[in-house]
Amino acid sequence: MRIPSIRRLIFRDRLPKPPRDRRPKYPFVIITSAMSLSRELWRYGEPHLAERALILPPDDVANIGCRAGILYLSGMANEIWPNGPGSKHVLLAVTEWIEGKPRPSSRVRRLAEKRLPPHLQATEAELWDASREVADAVQRMERDGTFSAGS
Numbered sequence: 001m002r003i004p005s006i007r008r009l010i011f012r013d014r015l016p017k018p019p020r021d022r023r024p025k026y027p028f029v030i031i032t033s034a035m036s037l038s039r040e041l042w043r044y045g046e047p048h049l050a051e052r053a054l055i056l057p058p059d060d061v062a063n064i065g066c067r068a069g070i071l072y073l074s075g076m077a078n079e080i081w082p083n084g085p086g087s088k089h090v091l092l093a094v095t096e097w098i099e100g101k102p103r104p105s106s107r108v109r110r111l112a113e114k115r116l117p118p119h120l121q122a123t124e125a126e127l128w129d130a131s132r133e134v135a136d137a138v139q140r141m142e143r144d145g146t147f148s149a150g151s
Helices: 006-012 034-043 047-054 058-074 076-080 088-099 124-144
Strands: none
Touching: 034 047, 034 058, 034 088, 034 124, 047 088, 058 076, 058 088, 058 124, 076 088
């Protein structure tokens, strides 16, 4: 009895690739919201950036999500912030969007959610609702080819 190689098992059931003109330019986009970005920045010791992130329009948040995907897939997030938290690619992307250059946040461990200021408090349902606008923006920008996430 012949045992098939692992490579054959992995690639046998692969789905066909979409036509070139229908493939996304950016394969990995993180859908989030300005409120979620702001909350994470505040919890990692960046309250001044949190206030600026809170007023970002959905298109900017979509571009930040795209840049976060690039930082994650390329491994650049690990190079910039080797011992950073699991969400370091998002924190680096929003910091880069606001300040022009990615850098590690002030804290490596985040503050407790119960310590968030009142204007950053939100329920899970409110956070999901806020991310829907960004998801719509991502779909529109992907269709129109208007991402500006950098490289």
